Amino acid sequence: xxxxxxxxxxxxxxxxxxxxxxxxxxxxxxxxxxxxxxxxxxxxxxxxxxxxxxxxxxxxxxxxxxxxxxxxxxxxxxxxxxxxxxxxxxxxxxxxxxxxxxxxxxxxxxxxxxxxxxxxxxxxxxxxxxxxxxxxxxxxxxxxxxxxxxxxxxxxxxxxxxxxxxxxxxxxxxxxxxxxxxxxxxxxxxxxxxxxxxxxxxxxxxxxxxxxxxxxxxxxxxxxxxxxxxxxxxxxxxxxxxxxxxxxxxxxxxxxxxxxxxxxxx
Amino acid sequence: xxxxxxxxxxxxxxxxxxxxxxxxxxxxxxxxxxxxxxxxxxxxxxxxxxxxxxxxxxxxxxxxxxxxxxxxxxxxxxxxxxxxxxxxxxxxxxxxxxxxxxxxxxxxxxxxxxxxxxxxxxxxx
Numbered sequence: 001x002x003x004x005x006x007x008x009x010x011x012x013x014x015x016x017x018x019x020x021x022x023x024x025x026x027x028x029x030x031x032x033x034x035x036x037x038x039x040x041x042x043x044x045x046x047x048x049x050x051x052x053x054x055x056x057x058x059x060x061x062x063x064x065x066x067x068x069x070x071x072x073x074x075x076x077x078x079x080x081x082x083x084x085x086x087x088x089x090x091x092x093x094x095x096x097x098x099x100x101x102x103x104x105x106x107x108x109x110x111x112x113x114x115x116x117x118x119x120x121x122x123x124x125x126x127x128x129x130x131x132x133x134x135x136x137x138x139x140x141x142x143x144x145x146x147x148x149x150x151x152x153x154x155x156x157x158x159x160x161x162x163x164x165x166x167x168x169x170x171x172x173x174x175x176x177x178x179x180x181x182x183x184x185x186x187x188x189x190x191x192x193x194x195x196x197x198x199x200x201x202x203x204x205x206x207x208x209x210x211x212x213x214x215x216x217x218x219x220x221x222x223x224x225x226x227x228x229x230x231x232x233x234x235x236x237x238x239x240x241x242x243x244x245x246x247x248x249x250x251x252x253x254x255x256x257x258x259x260x261x262x263x264x265x266x
Numbered sequence: 267x268x269x270x271x272x273x274x275x276x277x278x279x280x281x282x283x284x285x286x287x288x289x290x291x292x293x294x295x296x297x298x299x300x301x302x303x304x305x306x307x308x309x310x311x312x313x314x315x316x317x318x319x320x321x322x323x324x325x326x327x328x329x330x331x332x333x334x335x336x337x338x339x340x341x342x343x344x345x346x347x348x349x350x351x352x353x354x355x356x357x358x359x360x361x362x363x364x365x366x367x368x369x370x371x372x373x374x375x376x377x378x379x380x381x382x383x384x385x386x387x388x389x390x391x
Protein backbone atom coordinates (compact mmCIF):
# COMPACT_ATOMS: atom_id res chain seq x y z
CA UNK A 1 0.00 0.00 0.00
CA UNK A 2 1.59 3.31 -1.03
CA UNK A 3 1.60 6.30 1.31
CA UNK A 4 0.36 9.39 -0.42
CA UNK A 5 0.68 11.96 2.33
CA UNK A 6 2.75 12.24 5.45
CA UNK A 7 4.52 14.92 7.46
CA UNK A 8 4.44 16.81 10.74
CA UNK A 9 1.49 18.50 12.41
CA UNK A 10 3.57 21.51 13.43
CA UNK A 11 3.74 22.49 9.77
CA UNK A 12 0.27 21.42 8.66
CA UNK A 13 -2.43 21.01 11.28
CA UNK A 14 -4.97 18.21 11.37
CA UNK A 15 -7.93 20.26 10.19
CA UNK A 16 -5.97 21.29 7.07
CA UNK A 17 -5.02 17.67 6.37
CA UNK A 18 -8.59 16.48 6.87
CA UNK A 19 -9.95 19.22 4.61
CA UNK A 20 -7.45 18.18 1.94
CA UNK A 21 -8.47 14.52 2.16
CA UNK A 22 -12.20 15.26 2.41
CA UNK A 23 -12.25 17.64 -0.53
CA UNK A 24 -10.42 14.98 -2.56
CA UNK A 25 -13.07 12.37 -1.60
CA UNK A 26 -10.35 10.11 -0.21
CA UNK A 27 -10.84 6.71 1.40
CA UNK A 28 -8.29 5.35 3.85
CA UNK A 29 -6.74 5.63 7.27
CA UNK A 30 -4.97 8.69 8.66
CA UNK A 31 -2.51 7.66 11.34
CA UNK A 32 -1.29 10.23 13.87
CA UNK A 33 1.60 9.62 16.22
CA UNK A 34 3.32 11.54 18.96
CA UNK A 35 6.11 9.96 20.98
CA UNK A 36 4.67 6.47 21.64
CA UNK A 37 1.04 7.47 21.27
CA UNK A 38 -0.99 6.70 18.19
CA UNK A 39 -4.40 7.82 16.92
CA UNK A 40 -6.38 6.78 13.84
CA UNK A 41 -9.01 8.43 11.67
CA UNK A 42 -10.87 6.52 8.97
CA UNK A 43 -12.37 8.20 5.92
CA UNK A 44 -14.64 6.88 3.22
CA UNK A 45 -15.29 8.84 0.03
CA UNK A 46 -14.24 12.06 1.76
CA UNK A 47 -16.35 11.62 4.93
CA UNK A 48 -14.90 10.87 8.36
CA UNK A 49 -16.49 7.68 9.66
CA UNK A 50 -14.45 6.71 12.69
CA UNK A 51 -11.67 7.93 14.98
CA UNK A 52 -9.72 6.25 17.74
CA UNK A 53 -7.34 7.77 20.28
CA UNK A 54 -6.17 6.59 23.67
CA UNK A 55 -9.23 4.99 25.27
CA UNK A 56 -11.66 7.16 23.32
CA UNK A 57 -13.41 6.57 20.04
CA UNK A 58 -15.77 8.37 17.72
CA UNK A 59 -16.30 12.12 17.86
CA UNK A 60 -14.62 12.47 21.29
CA UNK A 61 -11.43 10.94 19.93
CA UNK A 62 -11.52 13.11 16.81
CA UNK A 63 -11.92 16.28 18.86
CA UNK A 64 -8.92 15.41 21.03
CA UNK A 65 -6.81 14.53 18.00
CA UNK A 66 -7.66 17.92 16.50
CA UNK A 67 -6.09 19.62 19.52
CA UNK A 68 -2.64 18.15 18.72
CA UNK A 69 -0.17 20.83 17.77
CA UNK A 70 2.74 18.50 17.08
CA UNK A 71 3.34 14.90 16.06
CA UNK A 72 3.49 13.03 12.75
CA UNK A 73 0.76 12.09 10.31
CA UNK A 74 0.61 9.39 7.68
CA UNK A 75 -2.29 8.68 5.33
CA UNK A 76 -2.73 5.13 4.06
CA UNK A 77 -5.18 5.09 1.14
CA UNK A 78 -7.84 2.41 0.91
CA UNK A 79 -6.96 0.97 4.33
CA UNK A 80 -9.73 -1.32 5.54
CA UNK A 81 -11.78 -0.49 8.66
CA UNK A 82 -11.51 -3.71 10.62
CA UNK A 83 -13.78 -4.66 13.51
CA UNK A 84 -15.43 -1.29 13.90
CA UNK A 85 -19.03 -1.55 14.91
CA UNK A 86 -19.67 1.27 17.36
CA UNK A 87 -19.01 5.00 17.62
CA UNK A 88 -19.13 5.45 13.87
CA UNK A 89 -20.24 8.82 12.60
CA UNK A 90 -20.38 10.79 9.41
CA UNK A 91 -18.70 14.15 9.59
CA UNK A 92 -18.46 16.66 6.79
CA UNK A 93 -16.20 19.60 6.05
CA UNK A 94 -18.45 22.13 7.77
CA UNK A 95 -18.13 20.41 11.16
CA UNK A 96 -14.35 20.23 10.79
CA UNK A 97 -14.27 23.96 10.11
CA UNK A 98 -16.40 24.69 13.20
CA UNK A 99 -14.31 22.48 15.48
CA UNK A 100 -11.11 23.87 14.09
CA UNK A 101 -12.29 27.42 14.83
CA UNK A 102 -13.34 26.56 18.40
CA UNK A 103 -10.06 24.77 19.15
CA UNK A 104 -7.98 27.53 17.60
CA UNK A 105 -9.77 30.23 19.67
CA UNK A 106 -9.34 28.19 22.84
CA UNK A 107 -5.61 27.62 22.16
CA UNK A 108 -5.15 31.33 21.52
CA UNK A 109 -6.58 32.15 24.97
CA UNK A 110 -4.59 29.41 26.69
CA UNK A 111 -1.38 30.52 24.99
CA UNK A 112 -1.57 33.94 26.66
CA UNK A 113 -1.11 32.20 30.02
CA UNK A 114 0.79 29.08 28.94
CA UNK A 115 2.99 30.03 25.98
CA UNK A 116 4.86 26.71 26.08
CA UNK A 117 4.44 23.42 27.93
CA UNK A 118 7.72 24.18 29.73
CA UNK A 119 5.92 26.67 31.97
CA UNK A 120 5.85 25.81 35.67
CA UNK A 121 3.03 26.86 38.01
CA UNK A 122 2.73 27.00 41.77
CA UNK A 123 -0.13 27.45 44.20
CA UNK A 124 -0.91 31.17 44.49
CA UNK A 125 0.43 32.23 47.86
CA UNK A 126 -0.86 35.77 48.08
CA UNK A 127 -4.31 35.33 46.63
CA UNK A 128 -7.29 34.10 48.58
CA UNK A 129 -9.91 32.92 46.14
CA UNK A 130 -13.53 32.87 47.27
CA UNK A 131 -15.45 29.61 47.33
CA UNK A 132 -14.25 27.42 44.53
CA UNK A 133 -15.77 24.21 43.30
CA UNK A 134 -13.35 21.89 41.59
CA UNK A 135 -14.14 19.03 39.29
CA UNK A 136 -12.28 15.77 39.74
CA UNK A 137 -9.87 16.40 36.86
CA UNK A 138 -9.16 19.93 38.12
CA UNK A 139 -8.31 18.59 41.56
CA UNK A 140 -6.07 15.93 40.00
CA UNK A 141 -4.11 18.64 38.16
CA UNK A 142 -4.06 21.03 41.11
CA UNK A 143 -2.58 18.27 43.26
CA UNK A 144 0.31 18.03 40.79
CA UNK A 145 1.08 21.76 40.70
CA UNK A 146 4.10 22.14 42.93
CA UNK A 147 6.38 24.82 41.47
CA UNK A 148 8.62 22.14 39.96
CA UNK A 149 6.67 20.10 37.39
CA UNK A 150 5.98 21.83 34.08
CA UNK A 151 2.72 21.52 32.14
CA UNK A 152 4.05 18.72 29.95
CA UNK A 153 5.25 16.72 32.96
CA UNK A 154 1.89 17.12 34.70
CA UNK A 155 0.04 15.93 31.57
CA UNK A 156 2.39 12.96 31.35
CA UNK A 157 2.06 12.00 35.02
CA UNK A 158 -1.74 11.98 35.09
CA UNK A 159 -2.28 10.69 31.55
CA UNK A 160 -4.22 13.71 30.26
CA UNK A 161 -3.66 15.26 26.83
CA UNK A 162 -1.59 18.47 26.69
CA UNK A 163 -4.69 20.33 25.53
CA UNK A 164 -6.89 19.12 28.40
CA UNK A 165 -4.13 19.76 30.93
CA UNK A 166 -3.44 23.24 29.55
CA UNK A 167 -7.16 24.05 29.43
CA UNK A 168 -7.62 23.05 33.08
CA UNK A 169 -4.50 24.91 34.20
CA UNK A 170 -5.80 27.96 32.36
CA UNK A 171 -9.06 27.73 34.34
CA UNK A 172 -7.22 27.28 37.66
CA UNK A 173 -5.09 30.32 36.81
CA UNK A 174 -8.15 32.39 35.99
CA UNK A 175 -9.74 31.34 39.31
CA UNK A 176 -6.66 32.74 41.08
CA UNK A 177 -5.67 29.37 42.52
CA UNK A 178 -2.29 29.14 40.83
CA UNK A 179 0.40 31.48 39.50
CA UNK A 180 3.39 31.07 37.26
CA UNK A 181 6.60 30.01 38.92
CA UNK A 182 9.91 31.34 37.59
CA UNK A 183 12.60 28.92 36.48
CA UNK A 184 15.15 28.79 39.28
CA UNK A 185 17.64 31.66 39.10
CA UNK A 186 20.51 32.15 41.52
CA UNK A 187 19.38 34.19 44.53
CA UNK A 188 20.50 37.80 44.26
CA UNK A 189 22.62 37.49 47.39
CA UNK A 190 24.48 34.33 46.33
CA UNK A 191 28.18 35.05 45.87
CA UNK A 192 30.95 33.37 43.87
CA UNK A 193 34.08 32.13 45.57
CA UNK A 194 37.69 33.00 44.73
CA UNK A 195 38.12 29.91 42.56
CA UNK A 196 35.88 31.48 39.91
CA UNK A 197 38.26 34.42 39.50
CA UNK A 198 41.24 32.05 39.10
CA UNK A 199 39.40 30.30 36.26
CA UNK A 200 38.37 33.67 34.79
CA UNK A 201 41.93 34.96 34.85
CA UNK A 202 43.31 31.74 33.31
CA UNK A 203 40.81 31.98 30.45
CA UNK A 204 41.47 35.68 29.89
CA UNK A 205 45.25 35.35 29.97
CA UNK A 206 44.95 32.99 26.99
CA UNK A 207 43.35 35.71 24.87
CA UNK A 208 44.63 38.99 26.41
CA UNK A 209 47.97 38.05 27.92
CA UNK A 210 49.38 39.62 31.14
CA UNK A 211 46.84 42.48 31.15
CA UNK A 212 44.10 40.03 32.14
CA UNK A 213 44.08 40.68 35.89
CA UNK A 214 43.99 44.48 35.42
CA UNK A 215 41.05 44.22 33.02
CA UNK A 216 39.16 41.98 35.44
CA UNK A 217 39.66 44.44 38.34
CA UNK A 218 38.58 47.36 36.14
CA UNK A 219 35.36 45.66 34.99
CA UNK A 220 34.44 44.51 38.52
CA UNK A 221 34.84 48.16 39.58
CA UNK A 222 32.62 49.31 36.72
CA UNK A 223 29.89 46.99 38.05
CA UNK A 224 30.41 48.51 41.53
CA UNK A 225 31.20 45.19 43.13
CA UNK A 226 34.12 43.65 44.94
CA UNK A 227 36.06 40.52 43.98
CA UNK A 228 35.54 39.14 47.48
CA UNK A 229 31.77 39.53 47.41
CA UNK A 230 30.72 39.22 43.78
CA UNK A 231 27.07 38.13 43.19
CA UNK A 232 26.50 35.09 40.96
CA UNK A 233 23.62 36.84 39.24
CA UNK A 234 26.05 39.46 37.79
CA UNK A 235 28.57 36.98 36.35
CA UNK A 236 27.20 37.03 32.81
CA UNK A 237 27.30 40.84 32.83
CA UNK A 238 30.93 40.77 33.98
CA UNK A 239 31.89 38.32 31.20
CA UNK A 240 30.09 40.53 28.69
CA UNK A 241 31.97 43.63 29.92
CA UNK A 242 35.32 41.85 29.74
CA UNK A 243 34.48 40.42 26.29
CA UNK A 244 33.99 43.93 24.92
CA UNK A 245 37.77 44.44 25.28
CA UNK A 246 38.62 41.40 23.13
CA UNK A 247 38.73 42.68 19.57
CA UNK A 248 39.38 39.36 17.81
CA UNK A 249 35.94 37.78 17.29
CA UNK A 250 37.17 34.17 17.31
CA UNK A 251 39.07 34.71 20.58
CA UNK A 252 36.12 36.60 22.08
CA UNK A 253 33.64 33.80 21.40
CA UNK A 254 36.09 31.15 22.54
CA UNK A 255 36.50 33.08 25.83
CA UNK A 256 32.72 33.44 26.19
CA UNK A 257 32.23 29.72 25.57
CA UNK A 258 34.82 28.80 28.19
CA UNK A 259 33.27 31.13 30.76
CA UNK A 260 29.70 29.97 30.03
CA UNK A 261 30.86 26.45 30.89
CA UNK A 262 32.33 27.76 34.14
CA UNK A 263 29.14 29.69 35.02
CA UNK A 264 27.00 26.60 34.38
CA UNK A 265 29.12 24.51 36.71
CA UNK A 266 29.39 26.79 39.73
CA UNK B 267 20.81 21.68 15.91
CA UNK B 268 18.07 20.86 18.39
CA UNK B 269 20.62 20.63 21.21
CA UNK B 270 21.65 24.24 20.50
CA UNK B 271 18.04 25.41 20.82
CA UNK B 272 17.72 23.41 24.04
CA UNK B 273 20.79 25.22 25.37
CA UNK B 274 19.06 28.56 24.75
CA UNK B 275 15.73 27.36 26.13
CA UNK B 276 17.36 26.24 29.39
CA UNK B 277 18.04 29.88 30.35
CA UNK B 278 15.59 31.21 32.94
CA UNK B 279 13.06 33.49 31.23
CA UNK B 280 13.41 31.97 27.74
CA UNK B 281 10.11 30.66 26.44
CA UNK B 282 11.17 29.19 23.10
CA UNK B 283 13.63 29.58 20.25
CA UNK B 284 13.23 29.01 16.53
CA UNK B 285 15.56 28.93 13.53
CA UNK B 286 14.18 30.62 10.43
CA UNK B 287 15.77 30.81 6.99
CA UNK B 288 15.80 33.99 4.94
CA UNK B 289 12.69 32.93 3.03
CA UNK B 290 10.77 32.94 6.29
CA UNK B 291 10.54 29.12 6.53
CA UNK B 292 11.05 27.50 9.92
CA UNK B 293 14.24 25.43 9.83
CA UNK B 294 14.10 24.10 13.34
CA UNK B 295 12.00 24.58 16.47
CA UNK B 296 11.21 22.72 19.65
CA UNK B 297 7.82 21.92 18.11
CA UNK B 298 6.19 23.24 21.22
CA UNK B 299 2.42 22.67 21.02
CA UNK B 300 1.93 26.40 21.54
CA UNK B 301 3.96 27.33 18.50
CA UNK B 302 0.99 26.91 16.22
CA UNK B 303 1.10 27.10 12.45
CA UNK B 304 -0.21 30.67 12.51
CA UNK B 305 2.38 31.78 15.08
CA UNK B 306 5.20 30.11 13.12
CA UNK B 307 3.97 31.79 9.95
CA UNK B 308 3.85 35.16 11.69
CA UNK B 309 7.43 34.67 12.96
CA UNK B 310 8.46 33.81 9.39
CA UNK B 311 6.79 36.96 8.03
CA UNK B 312 8.35 39.19 10.72
CA UNK B 313 11.78 37.77 9.99
CA UNK B 314 11.44 38.38 6.27
CA UNK B 315 10.57 42.02 7.00
CA UNK B 316 13.48 42.30 9.44
CA UNK B 317 15.77 40.77 6.81
CA UNK B 318 14.82 43.58 4.42
CA UNK B 319 15.37 46.15 7.20
CA UNK B 320 18.77 44.67 8.07
CA UNK B 321 19.81 44.73 4.41
CA UNK B 322 18.75 48.38 4.16
CA UNK B 323 20.57 49.30 7.39
CA UNK B 324 23.86 47.81 6.21
CA UNK B 325 26.44 45.43 7.62
CA UNK B 326 26.56 46.87 11.13
CA UNK B 327 23.20 45.44 12.21
CA UNK B 328 23.38 41.89 13.53
CA UNK B 329 19.94 41.59 14.99
CA UNK B 330 16.93 43.10 16.71
CA UNK B 331 15.61 43.15 20.26
CA UNK B 332 11.86 43.74 20.05
CA UNK B 333 10.10 44.70 23.29
CA UNK B 334 6.43 43.93 23.88
CA UNK B 335 4.14 44.23 26.91
CA UNK B 336 4.31 40.48 27.49
CA UNK B 337 8.02 39.99 26.87
CA UNK B 338 10.68 40.39 24.20
CA UNK B 339 11.63 38.80 20.92
CA UNK B 340 15.34 38.69 20.12
CA UNK B 341 16.29 38.11 16.49
CA UNK B 342 19.94 37.37 15.69
CA UNK B 343 21.32 37.18 12.17
CA UNK B 344 23.31 34.08 11.20
CA UNK B 345 25.12 33.29 7.96
CA UNK B 346 22.02 32.15 6.08
CA UNK B 347 19.37 32.07 8.80
CA UNK B 348 17.87 33.95 11.72
CA UNK B 349 17.71 32.77 15.29
CA UNK B 350 14.51 33.98 16.96
CA UNK B 351 14.23 33.80 20.76
CA UNK B 352 10.94 34.45 22.59
CA UNK B 353 11.55 35.44 26.20
CA UNK B 354 10.16 37.24 29.21
CA UNK B 355 11.27 40.72 30.18
CA UNK B 356 12.93 39.23 33.27
CA UNK B 357 15.48 37.21 31.24
CA UNK B 358 19.18 37.70 32.09
CA UNK B 359 20.03 39.46 28.82
CA UNK B 360 23.77 39.21 29.36
CA UNK B 361 23.61 35.45 29.82
CA UNK B 362 21.30 35.17 26.82
CA UNK B 363 23.59 37.29 24.59
CA UNK B 364 26.67 35.26 25.59
CA UNK B 365 24.82 32.02 24.87
CA UNK B 366 23.52 33.33 21.53
CA UNK B 367 27.04 34.37 20.47
CA UNK B 368 28.35 30.88 21.15
CA UNK B 369 25.36 29.10 19.59
CA UNK B 370 25.44 31.33 16.49
CA UNK B 371 29.10 30.58 15.95
CA UNK B 372 28.40 26.84 16.11
CA UNK B 373 25.39 27.11 13.82
CA UNK B 374 27.27 29.29 11.33
CA UNK B 375 29.97 26.64 11.17
CA UNK B 376 27.32 23.99 10.50
CA UNK B 377 25.82 26.24 7.79
CA UNK B 378 22.12 25.74 8.41
CA UNK B 379 20.53 24.35 5.28
CA UNK B 380 17.09 25.14 3.82
CA UNK B 381 14.17 24.18 5.97
CA UNK B 382 11.85 21.31 5.26
CA UNK B 383 8.31 22.19 4.30
CA UNK B 384 6.82 19.85 6.88
CA UNK B 385 5.42 17.53 4.23
CA UNK B 386 8.11 15.02 3.44
CA UNK B 387 6.46 13.22 0.57
CA UNK B 388 3.47 13.66 -1.68
CA UNK B 389 3.48 11.07 -4.44
CA UNK B 390 -0.04 10.64 -5.70
CA UNK B 391 -0.53 7.14 -7.04
